[in-house]
Amino acid sequence: MCGIIGYIGNKQAQPILLSCLKRVEYRGYDSCGIAVSSGSIKVYKDVVRVETLAKVMPQLGGTAGIGHTRWATCGEPSQVNAHPHCDCAGNIAVVHNGVINNFQSLRQQLISEGHTFISETDTEVIPHLIEKYYNGNLEKAVEAALRVVEGSYAIVVVMVGEPKLVAARKDSPLIIGIGDRESFIASDVPAILNYTDRVIYLEDGDIGVVTRDNIEIAREGTAVEREEHKILWGVEEAQKGGYEHFMLKEIHEQPKVIRDTLVEYTQMAEPVVDLERMRDEGIESMLILACGTSYHAALVGKYIVEELVGIPVRVEIASEFSYYGQTLARTLAIVITQSGETADTLKAMKRLKEVGCRVVAITNVVGSSASRVADQTIYTRAGPEISVASTKSFTAQLMVLYWLAMGYSKADARRLASMLLGLRQLPSKVQRVLDNGDIILQCARYLAKYENVFFIGRGINFPVALEGALKLKEISYIHAEGYAAGELKHGPFALLGENTPVIAIVAQDNTYEAMLTNIKEVKARKSPLMALAEEGDEAISELADFVITVPRVDAIFSPVVNAVVLQLLAYYTAKERGCPVDFPRNLAKSVTVE
Ligand code: F6R
Numbered sequence: 001m002c003g004i005i006g007y008i009g010n011k012q013a014q015p016i017l018l019s020c021l022k023r024v025e026y027r028g029y030d031s032c033g034i035a036v037s038s039g040s041i042k043v044y045k046d047v048v049r050v051e052t053l054a055k056v057m058p059q060l061g062g063t064a065g066i067g068h069t070r071w072a073t074c075g076e077p078s079q080v081n082a083h084p085h086c087d088c089a090g091n092i093a094v095v096h097n098g099v100i101n102n103f104q105s106l107r108q109q110l111i112s113e114g115h116t117f118i119s120e121t122d123t124e125v126i127p128h129l130i131e132k133y134y135n136g137n138l139e140k141a142v143e144a145a146l147r148v149v150e151g152s153y154a155i156v157v158v159m160v161g162e163p164k165l166v167a168a169r170k171d172s173p174l175i176i177g178i179g180d181r182e183s184f185i186a187s188d189v190p191a192i193l194n195y196t197d198r199v200i201y202l203e204d205g206d207i208g209v210v211t212r213d214n215i216e217i218a219r220e221g222t223a224v225e226r227e228e229h230k231i232l233w234g235v236e237e238a239q240k241g242g243y244e245h246f247m248l249k250e251i252h253e254q255p256k257v258i259r260d261t262l263v264e265y266t267q268m269a270e271p272v273v274d275l276e277r278m279r280d281e282g283i284e285s286m287l288i289l290a291c292g293t294s295y296h297a298a299l300v301g302k303y304i305v306e307e308l309v310g311i312p313v314r315v316e317i318a319s320e321f322s323y324y325g326q327t328l329a330r331t332l333a334i335v336i337t338q339s340g341e342t343a344d345t346l347k348a349m350k351r352l353k354e355v356g357c358r359v360v361a362i363t364n365v366v367g368s369s370a371s372r373v374a375d376q377t378i379y380t381r382a383g384p385e386i387s388v389a390s391t392k393s394f395t396a397q398l399m400v401l402y403w404l405a406m407g408y409s410k411a412d413a414r415r416l417a418s419m420l421l422g423l424r425q426l427p428s429k430v431q432r433v434l435d436n437g438d439i440i441l442q443c444a445r446y447l448a449k450y451e452n453v454f455f456i457g458r459g460i461n462f463p464v465a466l467e468g469a470l471k472l473k474e475i476s477y478i479h480a481e482g483y484a485a486g487e488l489k490h491g492p493f494a495l496l497g498e499n500t501p502v503i504a505i506v507a508q509d510n511t512y513e514a515m516l517t518n519i520k521e522v523k524a525r526k527s528p529l530m531a532l533a534e535e536g537d538e539a540i541s542e543l544a545d546f547v548i549t550v551p552r553v554d555a556i557f558s559p560v561v562n563a564v565v566l567q568l569l570a571y572y573t574a575k576e577r578g579c580p581v582d583f584p585r586n587l588a589k590s591v592t593v594e
Contacts, residue, residue: 002027002028002068002069002070002071002083002095002096002097002187002588003021003024003025003026003027003028003068003069003097003186003187003188003191004024004066004067004068004083004095004096004097004154004155004156004174004185004186004187005017005020005021005024005066005067005068005095005156005184005185005186005187005191005192006065006066006067006095006156006158006165006167006184006185006186006210007020007064007065007066007165007182007183007184007185008063008064008065008163008164008165008182008183008210008211008212009063009064009179009181009182009183009212010063010181010182010212011063011182012061012062012063013034013036013060013062013063013064013065014034014036014057014059014060014061014062014065016195017034017036017065017066017067018034018050018053018054018067019194020067020184020186020191020192020194020195021034021050021067021068021069021191022050022051023188023190023191023192023193023194024069024186024187024188024190024191025049025050025069025583026246026386026387026388026582026583026588026589027069027071027097027187027188027588027589027590028069028070028071028072028588029049029050029069029070029071029583029588030047030070030071030072030077031045031046031047031048031069031070031072031077031078031079031081031082031083032045032046032048032049032050032053032067032068032069032070032082033045033046033053033067033068033082033083033084034053034057034060034065034066034067034068034084035060035065035066035067035084035086035093035095035158036060036061036062036064036065037062037064037065037093037158037159037160038061038062038063038064039160040090040091040160041086041090041091041092041093041158041159041160042060042062043084043086043093044057044058044060045068045079045082045083045084046079046082047077047078047079047082050069063212064158064163064164064165065158066084066093066094066095066156066157066158066165066185067084067095068082068083068084068095068096070082070083071588073099073122073593074099074100074103074120074121074122074123075119075120075121076120080118080119080120081119081120081121083095083096083121083123085119085121085123085124085126085127086127087115087127087128087130087131088115088116088128088131089131091131091159091160091161092127092130092131092134092157092158092159092160093127093157093158093159094123094126094127094130094155094156094157095155095156096123096126096153096154096155097153097154097155097172097173097187097592098151098152098153098154098155098170098171098172098592098593099122099151099152099593100122100123100125100126100149100150100151100153101122101150101151102149102150102151103122103125103151106125106129106148106149107124107125110125110128110129110132113132115128115131115132122151125149126145126149126153126155126157127157129144129145129148129149130142130145130157130159132145133145134159138157138159138162138164138166138209139166139207139209139218142155142157142166142168142207143168143207143220143221146168146170146207151170152170152171152172152343152592152593153168153169153170153171153172154167154168154169154170154172154173154174154187155167155168155169156174156185163211164209164210164211165183165185165209165210165211166207166208166209166210167185167202167207167208167210168202168206168207168208169202169203169204169205169206170204170205171204171343171346171369171592172187172341172369172592173187173188173201173341173365173368173369173590173592174186174187174202174208175187175188175189175192175199175200175201175202175367176199176200176202176208176210176215177192177195177196177198177199178196178198178199178200178215178228179195179196179198181212181213182195182212183210183211183212183213183214183215184196185208185210187590188590189231189384190384190386193231197230197231198228198229198230198231199228199229199231200215200217200226200227200228200229201226201229201367202217202226203226203372204369204372205219205220206218206219206224206226207219229366229367233383233384244575245387245571245575245581245582246386246387246582247387247389247391247475247567247571247581247582248571248581249387250385250386250387250391250392251391251392251434251564251567251568251571252434253382253383253392254391254392254395254427254430254434254564255427255428255430255431255434256427257381257382257383257392257395257396257399258395258396258399258423258426258427258430258560259427260381261380261381261396261399261400261403262399262423262424264381265399265400265403273332273334273360273376273378273404273407276408278332278358282330283330283331283332283358284311284312284330284331285311285312285313285314285330285331285332286305286311286312286313286314286331286332286333286334287313287314287315287316287328287331287332287333287334287352287357288301288302288313288314288315288316288333288334288335288336289315289316289317289318289321289333289334289335289336289345289348289349289352290315290317290318290335290336290337290345291317291318291319291337291342291344291345291591292390292470292591293338293389293390293393293394293467293470293471294336294337294338294342294345294390294393294394294397295315295317295318295336296394296463296464296466296467296470297336297394297397297398297401297463298315298334298336299315299462299463299466300398300401300460300463300464300559301313301315301334301336301397301398301401301405302314302315303459303460303463303556304398304401304402304405304460304556305401305404305405307405307556308405308406308408308409308410308411309405309408309409309410310410314331316348317344318335318342318344318345318347318348319344319348319594321348321351322347322348322351328352328355328357331357332357332358332360333349333352333357333358333359333360334359334360334361334362335348335349335352335359335360335361335362335370335374336361336362336363336397337361337362337363337368337370338363338364338365338380338382338385338390338393338397339363339364339365339368339589339590339591340361340363340364340365340368340369340370340371341365341368341369341370341590341591341592342370342590342591342592343591343592343593343594344591344594345370346369346370346373347594349361349370349373349374350373353373358375358376359373359374359375359376360374360375360376360377360378361373361374361376361377361378362377362378362380362397362400362401363377363378363379363380364379364380364382364385364393364396366379378400378404380393380396380397380399380400381396382395382396385589386582386589387581387582387589388474388475388582388583388584388587388588388589389471389474389475389567389570389581389582389584391471391564391567394467394563395430395560395563395564398559398560398563399423402419402423402556402557406419406420418554419554419556422553422554422556422557423557425553426553426557426560426561429551429553429557429560429561430560430561430564432551433550433551433561433564433565433568434564434568436548436549437568437572439546439548439549440548440565440568440569440572441572442546443530443546443548443569443572444568444569444571444572444573444575444576445572445576446501446528446546447472447478447501447530447569447573448476448478448573448576448577450478450499450500450501451478451479451499452478452479452480452495452499452500453469453472453478453479453480453481453500453501453502453503454469454480454481454482454483454488454492454495454496454500454501454502454503454527455468455469455472455480455481455482455483455502455503455504455505455566456482456483456484456485456488456502456503456504456505456515456518456522457482457484457485457504457505457507457511457515457562458484458485458486458507458511458514458515458518459507459509459510459511460507460509460555460556460558460559461505461507461511461558461559461562462482462484462485463559464505464558464559464562464563464566465482465483465484465485465503465505466482467482467563467566468480468482468503468505468562468563468566468569468570469481469482470482471566471567471569471570472566472569472570472573472574474570474584474587475570475571475573475574475579475581475584476570476573476574476576476577476579477574477577477579477584477585478573478577485504485511485514485515485518486514486518488518488521488522489521493521493525496522496525496526496527497525497526497527498526498527498528500527501527501528501529501530502522502527502528502529502530503529503530503531503532503566503569504518504519504522504529504530504531504532504544505531505532505558505562506519506531506532506533506534506537506540507534507555507558507562508534508537508552508555508558509555509558516539516540516543519531519540519543519544520543523543528545528546529543529544529545529546530544530545530546530547530548531543531544531546531547531548532548532550532562532565532566533547533548533549533550534549534550534551534552534558535549535550535551535552536552537549548565548569550562550565
């Protein structure tokens with residue numbers, strides 16, 4: 001939700017903190033701030049983006065400090081609510097990502113003990129608690145403070161007179177970067193890649209004490225060893241590489257993502273998930289849980305697995321999972337999460353584990369919380385996804401689901417061979433969609449003037465309609481709804497008319513004829529109609545006002561090419577409307593609150 005950073009070394013902390021903060025800004029950008037320690041704690045924070053903060057802030061000399069970029073949960077975005085937060089004396093500064101559930105009662109208690117609070121945030125109790133428990137040893141005070149805190153946190157603490165940073169995590173990600181006579185703490189790897197590729201992933205319950213030359217990690221007062229990892233992707237991959245926005249870059253990376261995933265999985269000696277063994281163990285069905293775009297990938301996965309493997313698949317929104325009567329006997333649970341940090345998904349995972357389900361996580365982030373909770377993790381090979389709107393990770397998730405299902409398919413060898421060929425050709429088909437950007441741009445210019453849009457699809461492309469609508473609404477702020485094409489007549493028809501365009505995904509499969517009928521119904525209600533149709537589809541140009549031609553692929557892979565078209569359509573529409581594509585309002589890349 002929020003991005004946090006810490007630096008201690010032999011260089012001035014301020015420019016380093018600001019440059020690292022820019023790279024975690026995708027996690028939240030309501031406000032930002034830094035605190036630097038040298039004899040005293042100097043804090044500067046405001047309701048601005050990091051770039052502006054860097055321009056307007058004074059020099060805060062010092063070689064140790066912390067920084068934060070906020071996605072507001074507790075208290076509106078304001079200067080006083082921005083992090084870092086301090087204790088009464090202003091000797092301790094803290095940055096925090098997460099939510100302290102019992103902050104109201106802690107705050108009342110601290111006030112009754114003479115502490116004064118200035119912000120509305122939950123975070124502010126932490127420096128006050130540390131102040132209360134401080135007895136000459138900062139890490140001990142942090143440990144004592146966290147013992148009374150309920151909720152989730154990744155924190156970094158700096159204190160006058162203590163030449164160290166103290167970091168701790170529970171249910172929010174935190175890494176330590178090892179540099180040359182300098183150390184870093186960050187919510188995410190891209191933050192520090194400019195400085196080091198050597199990282200340690202903290203685990204829940206860890207408290208790290210970091211100086212410029214030394215890193216010590218302990219749990220409940222006992223020292224623990226944590227493995228050092230070398231990050232294999234470079235800083236270029238976490239930068240825009242000549243594209244105007246991360247989103248456009250990431251859309252264009254998709255042919256490579258498909259290729260990389262295929263290379264990875266075709267070389268694997270073991271099956272992605274040993275469904276055969278699970279069948280022997282009595283697994284009869286699959287449950288897939290996810291949120292947002294990952295949920296849409298899960299819905300496509302249901303069609304893929306049911307068609308190829310022939311077992312029933314249930315797909316649930318992770319945040320709704322707690323409310324269902326759960327019949328989980330003989331069920332394999334799969335969670336899909338790009339970040340591996342989505343609170344709703346993690347909560348559902350923990351629930352699944354409690355009832356004894358085997359849980360497989362599909363995630364893009366090595367060492368993420370999801371990978372720690374799961375029995376098995378399958379990594380998507382999308383590379384870092386910075387833009388808040390997910391694009392390439394959706395495609396990578398689909399690739400894993402294709403591969404997983406093909407490994408156990410009941411389809412005959414000929415069908416499987418043709419699917420394999422189809423998969424191998426997919427990068428070039430997606431490339432053709434990308435090369436066909438002009439027509440998509442024209443459609444986007446047309447779409448940009450409307451305020452309401454429907455996306456419709458059937459079968460395996462119904463979830464793609466949902467995804468197209470999500471992409472458009474989140475980055476262009478146009479109200480968009482994805483619908484199963486057959487459902488329009490059960491209510492939404494009342495909204496159709498010349499001010500409500502409809503975007504129809506027309507696949508060459510058993511849904512084709514029914515889609516044509518739905519399109520005619522839409523046209524009869526005078527809605528402007530855009531169709532995504534396969535090359536060679538003559539019938540569609542008679543009916544649609546705009547046709548975006550997509551390359552011909554096996555129908556089971558049509559979600560991939562269609563999703564890429566809709567990503568570009570959303571991108572160009574948002575750009576046309578002057579929206580901040582990579583940082584849509586009120587959103588964040590990692591949603592670490594329920
Ligand atoms: C939309 C988007 C979100 C995420 C959702 C789940 O473009 O990115 O809907 O898909 O917040 O995130 P992960 O996959 O990280 O669990």
